[in-house]
Amino acid sequence: MKSSHILIVVVSFVVLAAVAYMFTAAESPEAYNEKVEKERERQFKFIKFNVESPLNEEQRRSFQLLTFYDINPLYRVKARLIPIENKKVREVPLTDGSKEKYIEHSYAEFELGGQTNKLLLLQSVKETDMRNFFLAFADETSGKETYGGGRFLNVRQDGKNSITIDFNLAYNPYCAYNPDYACPLPPKENLMTIAIEAGEKNYDK
Incomplete structure (x- = not known):
């Protein structure tokens, strides 16, 4: 099996700008x-062309697109840290x-889907x-329109006691494309009872 740390390091690079930038109220x-x-375009190009892509050569030849939900600003939430x-x-x-070892650091609490949600940040x-x-x-x-093993987000604290979680930037782990990769499973605290x-x-093989 290919190591999961490659998954996190490489895919983190793909979404680096997503982690780095912060949205403001003045943004249109x-x-x-x-x-x-x-x-999303950067992610597609990485999966299609990068030598570290999880796709094998046969997959790359037929790979044409990644599929996403329409962008919905309601899924960009400000959470209490x-x-x-x-x-x-x-x-x-x-x-x-x-x-694989992670530190249980904080919880992010926010309102979405008509309820209060609390997710564990590792x-x-x-x-x-x-x-x-x-x-x-x-x-x-999960297991229906999206990958059954869950999805990932790289998030960055943007306030003393707050953090922005943008589910529009949620991405698939490498094992969604290729089972030869080992991917972290969502902790039980992060099994949400609403549809994101x-x-x-999900990747259409």
């Missing part, structure tokens, strides 16, 4: 949509049965920027 809907579209006082190292299960034990977090989640679309109809849909 057009400008926001353009930023998301650029991220709730630090975990006694931070622990969690061994997160991977799809191949192995485990931080790689190798992370050097303490404002960056890894978010793996599953929702009511935003971000990347």
Whole structure:
């Protein structure tokens, strides 16, 4: 099996701009949509052309597009950051049965889908920027319109006690494209009971 840390490092590069930029209240809907579209185009080019793509040669030849939900600003939420006082190292299960270590850092609490949601933010034990977090989640679309093993987001703290979570930027793990990769599974805290109809849909093999 190919190591999951390659998945996180490489795909993090694909969505680096998504992690780096912060949206402001003054940003127009057009400008926001353009930023998301650029991220999606960058992701497509990476999957199609990059030597680190999870696709094998046969897949690349037939690969034409990634499929996404329409961009919906309602799925870009401002969450309250709730630090975990006694931070622990969690061994997160991977799809191949192995485990990878992350720090249980904080919870992100927000309103969406008519309810209060609270997701666990993990931080790689190798992370050097303490404002960056890894978010793996599953929702009511998982196994239907989206990948059954959940989707990922790289998020960055943008306030003293807040963080922006933009589900329009949710992307598939490498194992959604190629089972030879081992991917982190969403923690039980992040199994959402609402449908997140935003971000990347399932890869059509």
